[in-house]
Amino acid sequence: MNLAEFALGVASGRNAKDRKTIERRRRQTLPDGTQVDQKWVVTGADKYGLPLPGDDDVILVLLKLATDQGIIDRVVHFSRYEAIQLLRWPLNGKSYRRLEEALERLTGVHIQAKNCFWSAKGKRYLSVAFGLLDDYQIFEHEVGRTSPDQLRMPLTFVRFNEVFFQSLQEKNIKRLDLSFYLGLNSTISKRLYRVLDKRSHQGRKSCELEIYTLASVNLGLDLEHIPYASQIKQKLDIGHRELSEQGYLQSWSYRLSADGQTWFVRYTFAKPAFEPAPTPELSDEETAPGLVQLLLDQGFSQSMAKRLSEQYPDRIQEKLDYFTYLKQHRRQLLDKNPAGWLRKAIEEDYSAPAGYETPQFRQERQQVENARKWAAIDEERRGREEAERNRQLFESLPESKRLELVKQARERLAFLPPSKREALDEDSPVIRAEIAQLLKEMTSEQAPAS
Numbered sequence: 001m002n003l004a005e006f007a008l009g010v011a012s013g014r015n016a017k018d019r020k021t022i023e024r025r026r027r028q029t030l031p032d033g034t035q036v037d038q039k040w041v042v043t044g045a046d047k048y049g050l051p052l053p054g055d056d057d058v059i060l061v062l063l064k065l066a067t068d069q070g071i072i073d074r075v076v077h078f079s080r081y082e083a084i085q086l087l088r089w090p091l092n093g094k095s096y097r098r099l100e101e102a103l104e105r106l107t108g109v110h111i112q113a114k115n116c117f118w119s120a121k122g123k124r125y126l127s128v129a130f131g132l133l134d135d136y137q138i139f140e141h142e143v144g145r146t147s148p149d150q151l152r153m154p155l156t157f158v159r160f161n162e163v164f165f166q167s168l169q170e171k172n173i174k175r176l177d178l179s180f181y182l183g184l185n186s187t188i189s190k191r192l193y194r195v196l197d198k199r200s201h202q203g204r205k206s207c208e209l210e211i212y213t214l215a216s217v218n219l220g221l222d223l224e225h226i227p228y229a230s231q232i233k234q235k236l237d238i239g240h241r242e243l244s245e246q247g248y249l250q251s252w253s254y255r256l257s258a259d260g261q262t263w264f265v266r267y268t269f270a271k272p273a274f275e276p277a278p279t280p281e282l283s284d285e286e287t288a289p290g291l292v293q294l295l296l297d298q299g300f301s302q303s304m305a306k307r308l309s310e311q312y313p314d315r316i317q318e319k320l321d322y323f324t325y326l327k328q329h330r331r332q333l334l335d336k337n338p339a340g341w342l343r344k345a346i347e348e349d350y351s352a353p354a355g356y357e358t359p360q361f362r363q364e365r366q367q368v369e370n371a372r373k374w375a376a377i378d379e380e381r382r383g384r385e386e387a388e389r390n391r392q393l394f395e396s397l398p399e400s401k402r403l404e405l406v407k408q409a410r411e412r413l414a415f416l417p418p419s420k421r422e423a424l425d426e427d428s429p430v431i432r433a434e435i436a437q438l439l440k441e442m443t444s445e446q447a448p449a450s
Contacts, residue, residue: 045108
């Protein structure tokens with residue numbers, strides 16, 4: 001929740017590499033009336049720069065993975081395929097590189113938080129300096145393969161910074177509707193949703209925020225380029241409209257303070273903060289809930305659940321599957337009485353809603369997706385192995401030959417300005433790509449004719 005309160009990086013990727021440090025300040029009033037001056041300074045690594053807007057999505061997915069694993073270890077294992085699926089990025093080489101670049105930026109970021117890092121354990125603000133990720137590692141090869149039936153997915157891991165991880169273990173974290181968040185189009189909408197979701201999590205049905213602090217501290221907008229209230233409102237309204245269209249905001253309105261110096265925006269929430277449904281606890285004798293329990297979990301009374309399970313035992317599982325599908329994909333069809341819809345669906349034997357897939361079809365589709373997943377992983381592995389072979393071959397060549405290959409690679413980049421072309425060295429990605437092609441041509445020429 002500290003990261004929901006203070007924007008992590010820049011709000012726009014444009015000219016992001018030109019900035020290495022951003023500083024955000026605000027004055028916070030505590031419940032007892034005490035005022036605290038807060039400063040949040042984010043510094044990026046010289047090579048990789050400040051976090052970009054899309055890096056917010058990556059850190060949230062990492063937090064989801066850590067939470068799913070119980071937040072028991074600073075090291076969180078996952079596959080890049082899994083992360084890219086959660087991020088809703090295309091499953092291609094560009095997304096794999098994009099994820100790796102995001103991890104590089106997040107590993108290089110350093111934060112100085114003066115009086116603004118909340119400790120849930122101590123119930124107070126702390127002044128700390130910390131990072132987000134200490135390190136990461138990508139495993140390129142299959143692990144533990146002893147037979148085709150025992151093939152295990154190659155795993156990447158990240159290691160959370162100790163200070164940051166302790167904050168997670170102190171429960172200074174809440175569940176976020178990640179599906180809703182990732183479905184938003186605008187960076188402003190996403191950051192605003194996190195800010196407001198934190199406040200609705202505190203039991204509020206509405207809240208009021210000062211727009212300059214909201215824009216600069218919470219959302220990370222550069223007020224040097226939009227210094228006027230009218231300009232800030234235009235930016236905020238991008239997020240307001242989208243959150244309203246998506247059913248999160250009921251309304252928003254601006255007001256000017258009595259002294260005419262400060263603008264505020266008041267929000268009314270259309271729905272409460274996201275909270276996951278609790279997992280039913282089973283007794284020692286009960287290994288799985290019966291039909292009655294399944295209906296009780298959906299809010300039915302004991303008598304109604306018993307009656308339905310006795311009269312329509314062959315329908316309940318199917319209608320519950322329809323119900324789950326509508327909650328995930330077409331919630332508006334359930335209206336304001338989901339349990340009422342489910343009761344009628346059981347009693348009147350509703351047919352499958354449009355777009356619904358049977359469990360058997362979903363299983364078959366998952367098998368196809370798994371096959372594609374392994375094909376993509378195998379293709380990436382072969383590409384990495386080829387790149388490693390090219391690197392070893394290049395390094396085994398005499399220095400004169402290596403310099404000659406670099407020169408030839410530059411000559412192939414005729415579309416670049418001469419000054420920029422000459423500045424490229426053998427570590428440049430475009431030079432490496434051309435050298436790889438030259439090595440391929442060189443080895444094919446040396447191969448004996450069949």
